Structure formats: C-alpha cells, structure tokens
Amino acid sequence: MGISRSLSQLLLICCLLWPALASAQVEDSEAQQLLTTLADASFVEKRQVVNRIADSGDERARYWLESFAANKLGRIESSGQFIVILENRGRDWTVENALTRENLGEVSRRDLDTIRVNNALRTELESILSVIDLKSPDQDQRLTAARALKGSVDDTLAERLPELIAAEDSESVSEALTEALAIYRVEEQGDIKAVDTLSGSLNSEARAALQQAMRSDDEALAEAAASAMDSIEQKLKLNRAAETLYFGLSLGSVLVLAAIGLAITFGVMGVINMAHGELIMLGAYTTWGMQQLLPGQPGLALVLSIPAGFLVAALAGIAIERTVIQHLKGRPLETLLATFGVSLILQQLVRTVISPLNRTVITPEWMSGSVMINEALSLTLNRMYVIGFALVVFAGLMLIMRKTRLGLEVRAVTQNRAMARSMGIKATKVDIMTFGLGSGVAGLAGVALSQITNVGPNLGQNYIIDSFMVVVFGGVGNLWGTLLAGLSLGTINQLLEPWAGAVLAKIIVLVFIILFIQKRPKGLFPQKGRAAEG
C-alpha cells in the first residue's frame, strides 16, 4: 500500500505536468519492456506497473492504459509483439501495433494473449485517467472526471485541489471538486467545517463519509455529521417517493401499451384473442429485423419500425381474423382455444424460422442511460420514452375512435350490428379494420417492449395475462378505463414491491383485482346503455 501510495503521488505530479511532457516518448525497447512487465505481472503487481507506465511520461501511456482498461491490450504469442485489439469478435481479431499504431490486420485468436484486467485495476486506471482528464479543455470531460474523484481523493491530490478549484471556471465542476475534497477531509481528517459542505449532498460517497464521522469519538463532529445526515435523509425520502412514482408510471405505461390493442379487439369487438401476445412479439421482431436491414443505424431503424411493426402485426392480425376468428363468431370458448393454438403456432414458427435464442435489439444512444435530476434521483431514458410513446399511442387511438369515420362505424357495429348493417355499413369490412387496428397497436407495443425486455419467442406469453387483467379491470370496451387501470395497477405494484417482494406483490395485485371484480363485475368504467347488455 505504501509503495502504491508513493507511486501514485509520483504519478500525480507527473500527470499534472502532463502538457509539458506531452511530446515525450520513451525508447521502443523500454516501452516493450514496460509492457512485458505488465503482461507477466500478477493482478497485485499490475497496479504498480500501471503507475510506472503512467509515470514514464510517454505520450502513448494514456492510449495504453485506456486500451488496457478496456481489455484491448494484448500480445502476439509467436512474436511477442504488443498489440491493441481493434475488433474482438469471431475467431480472427483485427489488431494494431501498440508501439507504432500500425494496423496489422487480422490475427488468429489462438495466437493472441490479452493482458488481463479486473475490476480493482479498472478502478485504479479510472482514477489515474480522471486525474489526467481534470486538465482536459472539454468541460463535460472535466465534470465526469471530477465526479469520479468523489471518494477516491488521496493526500497529494487533496493538496492540489484548492488550487484547481480556484482555477476552475465552470461552476458545476468546481462544486463537484469541492465536494470531493470535503469527502476527503471528513473521512481522513475529521474536519468539522467540511461536514457543512456535505450537508444536503445526495452523493453516496458523501453519505458514507458522514456515517463514518457519526461513529467518531469527537462528539462535536459526530453531532454535526448526524444533523447533516438527518437533512440528507429527509431529502432522500422525497426523492425515493418521486422515484417510486416514476417506476409505477413506467410499469403502468408498459401495461397500457400491451393492453390497449386488446382493449380494441377484446373490449370493443368482444373477441378473446389469446394470440395477442404473439402479435406484440411480431412487433418486437420487426424492430430486430429493421436493425438487421440497417446495420449501424439503430436509431433510424427503431423509428422506421414504428410504422413497419404496426403493418406487420396488423396484417398478421387480419390473417388470423380471416382464417380463424370470423368462423367462430359468437362462440367465445372456441375462439379462445383456437387463438391459443394460433399463439403456440406463431411461437414455434419464430423458434424454427428465426431461432429459439433471444435476438439482440440495440438501444440507440439517445435512448440509453438516464437523466440525472440529482445524485439520488435519475430517471431512466428508455422508460421515459416508453411513457411518452404510450401516451401518444393512446391519444392517437382516441382520435381514431372519436373523430374518424372508421371510429364511428366501429362504434356503430359494436353497439348494434344489425342496425348498423341496415344503415349501409359493411360490417365485415369494419371487423377486419378493427381487428387490424387492434393488432397493429399490439405491434407498436412490441416495438416499445423491444427496448426494455428480451426479444424472443416467449415475449408475448409474459404479457398476455397482464393485458387481460388491465382490460377487465378498466372496464371492457373503454379506452380511458384501460389507461387508468394500467397506470394504477403499475403504481400499486411498484408501491408494494419494496416491502412485499416481487412475487407477493403480483399475487396481492391479482387478489385485489378478483375482489374488485366481485364488487364491480364490469370494471372501473362499465359500458352504459343497451349495448352493454348484448
């Protein structure tokens, strides 16, 4: 530890002088020797070698360390030449010379030894790299580096930090650095003034430092830390409540998306379609197919899959309606069994034709990660998009049902089929269109689900029960009911989960619905009027 400390101090000085040394380069033989030591060292020894490489002042050191952290630094067994791996998939890997950066083309995996890295080393490397990055002209890079330093500041860096903070012109970076320094002071020196800086901080390292201070023998310090912790706990509680609400809404919006197509086919048309889940699956596979067609552009592919997924699922739905469901009109039990059969056929079809394995659907850059509201609360982006998407789909459906001729005809046919036909509405055509619409919306749900769950043959199965649950709970035939039922069931589930566990929470929700249906058999928003009787 002692050695590693002093080494890292050395390294630090060197790093802070980095620009001055930027053009330096050690002899190739020396570089070769450094890397050889690194390759042959044990994980414990590697920590020291890493610091020596950083100390060498070589301009390529950052490149080596970065590659090493990414597990991309290796050696060709036969020649002993050090390489950086550019492409590491398949049996032959593309590599370049680590010393000259000359591209060496493809080398067989058998002839390559990667220099192994583990989590502990990666953390060490990250802090070395973030010290370097503090000098970066890019403000975002400095901010990331400053945040990464929280909890990993050492003695030497602590001495330099006030100077760096003074020189820093970005407020957020200097705030992060001040906090990093305060954590160090509380932890290492029991500095009571630094406790003030930390009060109200939501950073987990800051909390850890305060908790440590609370156990300290110095009563004044322990007291100050305890009161700082109190204020933090208050803030955290609020944040956690907001987070649970968000989780509930996002689960709810997934339920709404999965169920809303069913709300049309089952709710409005009265067809029990057990293959609804598989229509969702088709939508998800369309997204995968689109991404295969447009390699390298996952975002564009995702956007294009919205219409494509709708079309594919709608056409499949229409095919099911024409071949199976229309012949079983008015026989719900047989429809249930037949569509269940269709769902099994579709699943096995996907297994046989595509693969029984899950497919990788890439999440586009703009959808991954999260929006950080503060250090204790960040909202995941993909979920946020799904919430938005669910609302847009819902609004779109409402528009179609309320404002278009198709919507009018659908409502007419479902309220009184014979009367509607005598008014000149082609009931069969309306059936096809309605079923196509409901199925298409299921396809849209699939496109959205491909971003948050597995795309595989079983995708649909996982959502079919939930979908029926939401539709029945919301009141058959009522889109608003579906929206409210989905969102409220999602929220209830997420409220229960932390203390009841996922399994029990699901059971409680089911029992709740059963009891509810006993009291109000027609759900939250029962259909009114004569149509409801038929």
Next chain:
Amino acid sequence: MSLKKHVKLGLSALALSISFNSLAAEDPIKVGILHSLSGTMAISESTLKDTMLMLIEKQNEAGGILGRQLEPVVVDPASNWPLFAEKARELLAQEKVDVIFGNWTSVSRKSVLPVVEELNGLLFYPVQYEGEESSENVFYTGAAPNQQAIPAVNYLMNEIGVERWVLAGTDYVYPRTTNKILETYLKDKGVAAEDIMINYTPFGHSNWQSIVSDIKQFGSAGKKTAVVSTINGDANVPFYRELANQGIDAADIPVVAFSVGEQELSGIDTAPLVGHLAAWNYFMSVESDANYDFIDAWIEYKGDETVVTNDPMEAHYIGFNMYVEAVKKAGTTDVDAVKDAIIGVSVPNLTGGFATMMPNHHITKPVLIGEIQDNGQFSVVWETASTVAGDAWSDFLPGSRDLISDWRKPLFCGNFNVVAGTCGGAAKVAAE
C-alpha cells in the same frame, strides 16, 4: 424337388447370415437426447441437442465405439416437466437406448429420475444444480454448489473485500437451495444477518426498477456490496439493463451470476455490463488448444461464425467422452458394467486439465471467475489452483451435512449417513 431344397437351403443361409451380421458389429449404440426443442427452455436446451449430435458425428467419423456406430435418438419434451418423464420412458422402454443425455432444469430432472431408476438407464445431466441428490443411474457433469457458488463467494470475500451481500434469485428450487447454503456459509464466516439481503422474483421478471433501486440503497451503507445472482434465463437481460440504466457499474456493486453464460449474453448489448462477474467451470474465452479445437468444430458444425460455446456444452463434451471411455473399458454397453467402469475414468476437459468421475457420480472441475467483456465474452480473473470434486450433499445445510454418496461396492449408497452409519438417511433438505 432337389432344386426346391437348394433354394430353401440357400434362403435360410442368407437369412442366417443377415441376422448374424446385424447381431454382430453392425448393431449401433443408441444415444438418447432428451432436450426441449420447443417451449420456454428451447432457448437453452436446443444448443445442447446440437452439441450432442456433433459429438456423435465426430465419434462415428473416428470409428464409433468398440467398432459400433452411434445412433442418436432425439425426442422433444417441449419444456413440459411431466412430458420429460414420458419421453424418458419412451427412450428406455421402446427405443431401448443405451444412454440418455439430457435435461436442463432441476424440476425436469426430478421428473425423469424415478423413470431412469425404475428402468435402470443411464442419464448424463450437464447443468449446474443445487446438489442434495445422488442417484445410482444419474451422472452429474454440471457443477454442484461447492464447485460454483461457494468458490465465487470466497473470491468476492477475499479478493474484492465484500462485506454486504444481496442474494437475488428466481423463485424456484435451485436459487432457494443455493441461497440457503450461501446464507449459512456467510453466517458461518461472521457476516451479520442485516448485511444479507435476499430477494426472489418470478420467472421471466422484466420490471426490475424498484428492486435495482433497493439494491442501490442497500449498497450505499458504506460497506463494499456485491450481488450474488441466481436469476435464471430471460429475466437477466432486463435486470442487467436496469443496472446499467440506474448507473450501477461493476466497480460499485459487482454482480456475480451463476446462470449467465455466453449464450445469455449473446442476446444483449454487453457494453454497460463490462466487469460484472460470472462463475463457471468453463468459458469460451479460455486459452487452451482443446478449447480452440472445440470452437472450430462447433462453428464448422453450425456453419455460423457467430455461434458461441458455453459451460453446459463443455459438461456434455466431458460426459460424452467419459461414456465413450467407460464403454471401452467395460467392453460392453451393458448399463451395470458401464456404471461400474465409469467411476475413476478421467478425460480431458476444455480448460486444459482433466475431469474425473468421482464415486458420488459427480466430476472434478476447475472453478473460474470471469468478468464480462464488451464482446459478450468473459475474461478469466481468478481460478482455483486445482480442480474441485463435486459434493452431492452440502456441508452447509443441516441434515445433509452428515451424508455422503459412494456408488462403489460394498457401500453402494447415494445417501449414507456417517453418524448413524446407515444408508437411506436422506433428509429432504431441498424440499424444506
């Protein structure tokens, strides 16, 4: 008259020679393959069927066993547990197979077990499982808890310095038993009860938001925290995705998984998972010639450059080669003779060492800990100094502590109670 007699004689000679021929060297050895090709488990099991077909093909090219060719008999139990028992009966009673390679889930194995014992068959089971079982007719080529879970926890405790533990699993027998063993083990090692959090989720759980947020909160108590995951199958993808989205990376809270292998990772973008861990007895990235040869053969067999290999495939590779050696050693495919002959048989594994069949029908395996890489592969960061023999009865469960299994005569018992000195001291630990 004499002509008729001649013809008759000739015909009977012909018939005799045909039946003689088919009785002798030409009679193939039938290998039953009992893996789901449809239903939920097809995702994992169909690969194992192909692995077996490839191994059989290779063995036939090399001349079969004892001059006899091997003939695969593939059935599809369709991820349906009772159907597993029916199909096993079909294989043994109607098809008269000499050996069965099959099953994935513990519940399917438990369903097949009475059939294999009743009809005296041979079953090679290739998946890591919860232990607490040793059958005369079953060979367990996957890892027992002491070959996967315990070494992984030791690694986290000693090398990473983990003090707070989340045991997260899917709600069924394997995670529950494994977590019970781990909980006892951790408490024996002095971990306080409030430093252990146990969480179960249903199969295919996809909404991990609040659980991951709980784990994050549990991990912010100032002590190094790790998650030991027995989460099964499909539920892993959304779990890891949620971890990444909530900004938990491996340096903060590492997750060590027992059910996540190369195949599971091939369904996800692994960039945000880099550094999370898995404990297995084999990784595709292991640098050994045997492994590279196996990968080459597999890619050639599947005709796809992107296919991956995984731990249960290695278990079948070992199990199959052990069967081949045992039949050669016994000189026959007679079940009882093979059962006797196979104990003590050693064959090369894919990690550059040897696997030996122990008297308790479990095998010796090295334990490897790997970190997930951005290419969906694992980089080995730690391994046991030597191979570890599988322990059928865990030392960390009350009731199973005193049991041993030894299928050699004269003991010949799968659950011998060393305290009571009697066979049949099986406590139904797993069912508790």
